[in-house]
Amino acid sequence: MMVDKTVLWTVIPAMAVGTYLIRFSFLGFLGATPLPGWLRRALRYTAVAVLPGLVAPAVLWPAATGGEPDPARLMAALATLVVGFATRSMLPAIFAGAATLYAVQALLA
Amino acid sequence: MNDPTPVATPAFLRGLRQSVPFLVVMMPFGMLFGVLGTEAGLTMFEVVAFSLTVFAGASQFAALQMMQDQAPVWAIFATAMAVNLRLLMYSVALTPHLGAAPLGTRAVIAYFLVDQSFAQSIAEYTRRPEMTMPEKTAFFFGAVLPVTVMWFATSVAGAGMGQIIPPEYALDFALPITFLAMVAPMLRSRAELAAAVVSVAGTLALIRLPYGTGLLVAAGLAMAAGVLVENMTDRKAAP
Numbered sequence: 001m002m003v004d005k006t007v008l009w010t011v012i013p014a015m016a017v018g019t020y021l022i023r024f025s026f027l028g029f030l031g032a033t034p035l036p037g038w039l040r041r042a043l044r045y046t047a048v049a050v051l052p053g054l055v056a057p058a059v060l061w062p063a064a065t066g067g068e069p070d071p072a073r074l075m076a077a078l079a080t081l082v083v084g085f086a087t088r089s090m091l092p093a094i095f096a097g098a099a100t101l102y103a104v105q106a107l108l109a
Numbered sequence: 110m111n112d113p114t115p116v117a118t119p120a121f122l123r124g125l126r127q128s129v130p131f132l133v134v135m136m137p138f139g140m141l142f143g144v145l146g147t148e149a150g151l152t153m154f155e156v157v158a159f160s161l162t163v164f165a166g167a168s169q170f171a172a173l174q175m176m177q178d179q180a181p182v183w184a185i186f187a188t189a190m191a192v193n194l195r196l197l198m199y200s201v202a203l204t205p206h207l208g209a210a211p212l213g214t215r216a217v218i219a220y221f222l223v224d225q226s227f228a229q230s231i232a233e234y235t236r237r238p239e240m241t242m243p244e245k246t247a248f249f250f251g252a253v254l255p256v257t258v259m260w261f262a263t264s265v266a267g268a269g270m271g272q273i274i275p276p277e278y279a280l281d282f283a284l285p286i287t288f289l290a291m292v293a294p295m296l297r298s299r300a301e302l303a304a305a306v307v308s309v310a311g312t313l314a315l316i317r318l319p320y321g322t323g324l325l326v327a328a329g330l331a332m333a334a335g336v337l338v339e340n341m342t343d344r345k346a347a348p
Contacts (some may be wrong), residue, residue: 004179041336048308
């Protein structure tokens with residue numbers, strides 16, 4: 001699905017300003033203000049809290065197969081997770097996922 | 110002459126040297142953003158503008174995915190900000206080290222505050238507590254310069270490549286694989302696992318809500334789950 005240009009040019013500046021303000025916040029004007037402990041803890045979980053949920057629907061019901069679960073994509077997702085977890089590193093995980101996706105697709109074709 | 114540069118040069122060079130391993134990770138990441146951006150219909154200029162002004166890969170990938178799914182603008186923005194909230198933690202953690210720098214310098218540092226520069230700098234400041242503030246600043250810029258150049262250059266290269274890659278390569282799945290590959294190494298403790306599980310379960314359970322809303326609610330619950338499990342583990346570990 002192609003990205004709508006009006007949406008794109010609303011999202012880019014908004015994200016640019018918002019992201020900069022997050023970065024500048026403490027360094028720039030909050031300086032010595034301490035962050036409450038519970039918030040500091042919660043912030044550490046932002047990535048693991050957002051990204052898995054973001055990909056879950058695309059893994060289970062990919063748009064490319066019309067929303068039907070696809071063995072190649074499911075296996076690829078599993079391989080990526082297992083290798084990423086075992087190696088603690090992103091690149092081997094990406095390669096494992098891509099290799100599995102193409103291998104299973106070729107086998108089932 | 111009261112020029113701080115001679116003192117800070119070794120620190121800058123140390124930053125440059127230590128950033129080399131990060132370059133290897135950055136290369137395919139930037140490339141992928143360029144490729145997927147073009148596949149989603151972005152022009153080379155739009156890909157570069159996106160990377161230059163936002164300069165936060167994970168949120169750019171997230172926004173790209175959601176824009177293709179026709180999510181409403183506010184949901185895209187909210188999700189991107191949620192992904193970037195970790196930068197707030199970096200800003201907090203660097204303030205004791207760099208907070209005394211001039212406002213202009215801090216404004217520039219803020220723009221360059223990314224995962225790599227933060228991880229590298231905080232490790233170095235901990236290793237060498239004797240560093241002065243100008244040295245710390247110089248190290249920071251040394252660490253982030255190569256990564257920045259690599260991120261922009263590979264975004265451009267990827268955007269060039271994206272125009273020639275045919276659709277049968279199942280590139281729709283490159284984004285999910287990238288996100289999973291980013292998340293899997295982060296799952297180091299039960300708390301992180303709990304957060305990830307709640308994130309997935311919550312999003313799937315709330316899939317009927319307007320696009321993006323379920324994800325945001327699930328992310329909030331997942332962060333709470335992470336903190337909760339961490340607190341429980343702490344209590345068990347305490348004597």
